[in-house]
Amino acid sequence: MKSFALFRLTRLAAMMIRTATSSLVMIVAVSTLHAEETNLSDLPIKRVVMYSSGVAFFEHAGEVEGNSAVELQFNVKDINDLLKSMVLEDLGGGRISTVSYGSKDPITRTLSTFSIDLTRNPTLADLLGQIRGEAIEIDAPTKVAGTIIGVEKRIVAVGKEDTIEQSYLTLLTDEGLRSVSLDNVGRIKLTNAKLDAELRQALLVLASGKSQEKKLVSLNFLGAGKRAVRVGYIQEAPIWKTSYRLVLDNDKQPLLQGWAIVENTTEADWNDVNLTLVSGRPISFVMDLYQPLYLARPEVKPELYASLRPRTYDQSLKDAEQDFAMLGEQMEAGKQDGLARSRELRKNLAAAAPSAPPAPGFASPSSGYDRATLKSSLESVANASDVGEMFRYAIATPVKLSRSTSAMLPIVNDSVEGSKVSIYNEASHIKHPLSGLRLKNSTDLHLMQGPITVFDDGAYAGDAQIQDLQPGTERLISYAMDLDTEVAPSLTNSPQSLVSIRLAKGVLFVSTKLERKKSYVIKNSGKSEKTVLIEYPVVANWKLLEPAEPSEKTRDLYRFAVKAEPGKAATLVVHEEQQLTEQLAANNLNNNQVQIYLQATVVSAEVKKALQEIVARKDSIQKAVQKRAELDRQVVVIDQEQKRIRDNMAQLPKESDLFRRYITKFTEQEDEIERLRGLITAAIDEETKLRSALDQYLLGIDIK
Structure with a gap:
């Protein structure tokens, strides 16, 4: 059966080899046929969409005829974006074949295939250690x-105390073994020409891995006749930028002119390219698809079974003496007979031992599997002016831009709404406001952030900066210091005042308030009336009292508009208050605090009456405490007197009259102490009752 199975496997392998060989011949033939029929075509760039997130979409379009190949050149760093995003369309019913490009194997993997491994930046000693057994010629300093x-390291003495480590090369020469210090070697030549060529090739691979080379990407289209094709892809590109010019005129609305700054960093010129500029931040990332990835596979070693060793067994103790006697008889009969018996015994044991089990076979898994058909749909969100959450500018005329050049393209040239203002912020300048403009985007375009150069009355007035501005929204810009206007701020703080008091469940809620006023005196030395915007910081927990409402409010600032006429002082007063609430335990209030609250006019009569009741109850408790303290003091006095009597009685004879008087007095004092302790117990009970009554009273009131 094993021979038959081996025969079937051998026959199956031969059939697979013949099939693979036939397929390979067919593939080569078809590839040769396509190569013979393929035409080279040129697809220029026809459309570019640049985003403000650092990428751009490029579309090549043109005609191909028959089986055609299109070659595009890219920087190596752009191949990953190409592999991630390229879209090919054959609009004439043809088919899209392969997209081929030069592969990029990891340089460490390529270097490891050479006889001399340069992957770990080896030293000279490491290189020589890798080519042990090779013939070389060296100058050390004579030719050897x-x-x-091999290469060995030795510790060499330097001077009297110091040592260094040196590498020594051991060579087998015609005169015998020779050891040479690598520090004395000036030249090394590899005698083996093939090994020398491999070393040079490895160095070329190492150098090519650091070069920024370019790659050709070949696109293959299969079909008949002339037809239109398109190729699109995303590629890293400089973000497009905007800059604006704002021309102010006292009699007309401001004129806004906007320019887009674009750079052509591709490998091709842009000739009559439809350019679209998109403002927005689509999510874009780089994934390394160009670098070949290899998956580490586990190494499975075949399972081996060693031959079984014969076991030895101990004898039974009860037969030890009999066996020992038999052994003595065998020794007397001769060594040869004993050795024969021993060999026979080992032979029998080996025959009785179990044999090793056969190696397990491998069951081949089933090659069939189910595949689910996935269907996805992508809904376009683009229209004439909006792209999802983004806005785009379509340049009306085709753009011509040579490679490695930049251009400025007009995107806005329209009148906008605006009014001049002076903007004062104490943090910017304590004396003068800034000349500014309340700019409203009255165009239909989304204005991206960028610098604005302001011209007023035909002359340069200053520079400003604007953030993204949607159509219909307003924004303040400032471009110069208004030296004709002065502002003098002053601050007045009021002392803390009591607002209200509430007593609830033993807690006194005391509400106070702080007030502050800041005055701004504005002087206009110009010839015309001005609107001055005073910016005032918004501070948490402070309430604006005056003016009732600001002219406008941002997240961090109030803005108050003040009309300043020429030669007249204008004043703005900003009045704010802050209310604070403090919680106090009513049981811990002292008389001074209570007196302050009793004299306050904002405290209600009910709260004052409750505070007076609390004070009266606390006075009762204090009297009980004092009474108990007096009783304790009397006990201490009697105890000290008894100590004195004990000391005197120790020195008197027991039959003396004075000793008997001491006994009588000591007895009277003990009776007094017993009476006082009873009074102390009663005083403690009274104090406890008074404290409990106060706690119950406090928990039962809720007045304000």
């Missing part, structure tokens, strides 16, 4: 030829 045996 031999075969490398």
Whole structure:
């Protein structure tokens, strides 16, 4: 059966080899046929869509005839974006064949295939260690030829105390073994021409891995006749930028002119390209698809079974003496007979031992599997002006732009709504406001962020900067310092005042408020009336009282508009208050605090009455505490007197009159102490009752 199975496997392998060989011949023939019939075509860039996220979409379009190949050149760094995003369309009913490009194997994997491995930046000693057994010629300093045996490291003394480590090369020469210090070697030549060529090739591979080379990508279209084709892909590109010019005129609306700055960093010129500029931040990332990836597979070793060793067994103790006697008889009969018996015994044991089990076979898994058909649909969100959450500018005229050049393209040239203002912020300048403009985007375009150069009355007025501005929205810009206007700020703080008091469940809620006023005196030295916007910081927990409402409010600032006439001072007062609430335990209030609250006019009569009741109850508790303290003091006095009596009685004879008087007094004092302790117990009970009554009273009130 094993021979038959081996025969079937051999026959099956032969059939597979013949089938693979036939298929390979057919593939080569078909490829040769296509190569003979393929025409080279040129597809110029016809459309470019540039995004403000660092990428651009490029579309090549043109005609091909028959089986055609299109070759495009790209930088190596752009291949990953090409592999991730390329879209090919044959609009004439043809088929899209392969897209071929030069592969990029990991350089470390390529270097490891050479006889001399350069992947780990080897030293000279490491290189020589890799070519042991090879013949070389060296100058050390005389010419020496031999075969490398090995490289060793030695500790060499330098001076009296210091040592260094040196590498020594051991060679087998015609005169015998020779050891040479690598520090004395000036030249090394590999005698083996093939090994020398491999080393040079490895160095070329190492150098090519660092070069920024370009790659050709070949696109193959299969079909008949002339037909239109398109190729599109995403590629890294500089973000397009915007800059604006704003011309101010007292009699007309401001004129806004916007320019887009674009760069052609591709490998081709743009001739009559339809250019679209998109403002927005689509998610874009780079994934390394160009670098070949290899998956590490586990190494499975065949399972081996070693031959079984014969076992030895101990004898039974009860037969030990009999066996020992039999052994003595065998020794007397002769060594040869004993050896024959021993060999026979080992032979029998080997025959009785179990044999090793056969190696397990491998069951071939089934090659059939189910595949689910996935269907996805992509709904376009583009229209004439909006692309999802983005906005685009379509350049009306085709663009011509040579490679490695930049251009400025007009995107906005329209009047916008705007009014001049002076913007004062104390943090920017304490004395003068900034000349500015309240700019409204009255165009239908989304204005991207960028610098604005302002011209006023036919002259340069200053520079400003604007953030993204949607159609119909307003934004302030400032471009110069308004030296004709001065602002003088001053701050007044009011002392903290009591607002209200609430007493609930033993807690006194005291509400106070802080007030502050900031005045701005504005002086206009110009010839015309101005609107000055005073910016005031928004601070948490402070409420605006005056003015009732700001002219406008941002997340961090109030803005108050003030009309400043020439030669007249205008004043703005910003009045704010902050309310604070403090919680106090009513049981811990002292008399001074209570007196302050009793004298306050904002405290209600009910709260004052409750505070007075709390004070009265606390006074009762204090009297009970003092009473108990007095009783404790009396006990301490009697105890000290008894100690004095004990000391005197120790020195008197027991039959003396004074000793008997001490006994009588000591007895009276003990009776007094017993009476005082009873009074102390009663005083403690009274104090406890008074404290409990106060706690119950506090928990039962809720007034304000």
